[in-house]
Amino acid sequence: MKVKVRSGDSLWYYSQLFMMPINLIIDSNPSVNPASLKIGQEINIPGFTLQNYAVKKGDTFWKLGTSRNLSVDALLLINQTLNPNSLTVGAVIKLPKRVISPIVAGRRQYDFKALTADISTLAAIYPFIKINTIGNSILGKPIQEIRLGKGNKKVQINASFHANEWITTPILMALLNNFLLSLTNVRPIRGLSTMPLYNSVDLSIVPMVNPDGVDLVLNGPPPEVREQVIEINRGSTDFSGWKANIRGVDLNNQFPAKWDFEKERSEQDAPAPRDYLGEAPLTEPEAIAMADLARNSQFERMLAFHTQGSEFYWGYEGMEPPESQVIAAEFERVSGYRAVQFIDSFAGYKDWFIQEFRKPGFTIELGSGINPLPLSQYDEIYEEVLGIFLASLYM
Template sequence: MKVRVRQGDTFWLYSQMFRIPVQLIEDSNPEVSPTSLLVGQTINIPGYVIEEYTIQQGDTIWKLARERNLAMDTIFLLNPNINPNQLQINERILLPKLVTSLIVDGNEEYDFAKLKEDINRLVEIYPFLKLNEIGKSVLGKPLYEIELGRGVRTTHFNASFHANEWITTPVLMKLLNEYVLSLVNGSPIRGVSTLPLYNRNRLSIVPMVNPDGVDLVLNGPPEQMKEEVLAINKGSMDFSSWKANIRGVDLNNQFPANWEIEKERKEPKSPAPRDYPGDAPLTEPEVIAIAELTQKKQFARVLAFHTQGREFYWGYEGLEPPESEALAREFARVSGYESVRYIDSHAGYKDWFIYIYHRPGFTFELGYGVNPLPITQFPQIYEEMLGVFLVSLYM
């Protein structure tokens, strides 16, 4: 919601009027100096939207404010020319409305268009979210990173490296939504106050690493690559088993952490719906974008969401730090997932992160069954990952 500055207005005043932490107002207006607001300047107020209201018989500003649990000054801020003593029946005024419910449903098929719709709505309502384009997919779709928080420690989450594991994206987006809703409303999540987490952490989220692949699984082949994709899929229009990007390269076998081992032993030696590691590491634009982002941001820890197995992996070649084991214990406790230190696998994002940075990295295999997991598992998976999300920011 946008408001215009009046004489004497300050971020602190807005914080008191709207009952929102001043940090969130400051971070929603990064180009504005909080010490020198200018009359008439436009300011973002996070967590609110504007609704039109038609004055009814018996309405007063005091009554409207009380019914909506608003400070009366918030109504005057949106209606600077209103005369509270001369309200007219059928007169239309603007009222601020606090958003108290989630924007992201998640319990639905979730393609790139749906992701964009939810991202745009979240950034509009919660402008302390910073949206970055970190690269483009093979077909030119933007690869989005969402940033928030004030801390020096950056925790990174990503989802949908694999196309038919798309359910991981709405899980991650709903976690983000619940977090920002909690920040603005001052409501704890499972008894945990979230503003201290915001002040302590910087959060980086790439919700869909492989948008071309996700759209292929959910919507079928794109016209511009229909022949190539069908050839890779042996002529079948059933793409439910497709994990790779649109060029048939498995993005989570593309990182330079003993990539040569995976290249030698993986059965596909050419583009395939899954498991083909490419002709060299870091050839695909999606992987290059993630690697460059990781190098630029120097994440303190990373969590990659995959499916399935209700387990997570957290070691690589003995290079993981002691901190990883403590985190793994807590993740297992709050999720009920099996903690697995080592598996015979290389060239994944988590592997490369530990290999290069010697920092905590985790691959979570959400849910249980055959990919793509049925959307009916979404509620349970979400609840399991909510504890993991909180622990990752708390510890």
């Protein structure tokens, strides 16, 4: 929601007027000098939307404000051209509406279009988040990063490296959405105040690493690559088992962490729906984007959301730091997922992250069953991983 500055206004006054933490208002207006607001200048107020309202007989700003737990001056600020003493029946005015419910409806087939729409809506309601494009997929879809927080502890969380594990994307977006709601409505999550987390963490979220693959699984092949992907899929038009990117390269086998060893023992020597490592490490733009993001940001820890198994992996060749075990124990406690230090699998993003930076990295296997997991597991998975999400920020 945007408001226009009047004489005597301040960001602190807006904080009191809309019961919104002052730091979120400041962070929503990075180009504004709080000490020198200019009359007529537009200011973003996070956590609100504006609704059109047709004036009814008997309406006054006092009645309208009281029914919405807002002061008269909040309505005057929004409707500066109106005379509050002579409201005309039928006239359309603007009323601020506090956002108290999630906008991410994740319990559905959640493709790139759904993700893009939700990111756009979240950015409008919560302008203290920043949206970055870190790269593009084979078919040119932007790989988007959502960044928020003011702290020094850099945490990265990603989802949908694998196409048929797309349920990880709406789960991660729902976690983000509820974190934002907690901040703007000053309400805890599981008894935990989230503003200290916002102030201590620089959070990076890449909700869909493999947008082409996700769309292929959910929507079928796009015309420009239809023949190629059907051929890679051994003539089948059933793409429910497809994990790779649109070129048939498994993105979580693309990283230089014993890649040669994994390549030598792999049974896949050509593009395939899953498990093909490519001709060399980091040939695919999606994998390159994730490697560049990690190198440029120097994260303190990283979580990659996958499915399935109700467990998580936290070690790589003994290169993980001692704190990884402490964090793993907490993840296990808050989620009920089983902590596994080593597995006989290499060349993954978690493996490379630990090898490259000697920082804690985790592959979180959400839910259990056969991929793609059914949406009937969505609510249960969300509750299981919520504790891991919070612990990744407060530990």
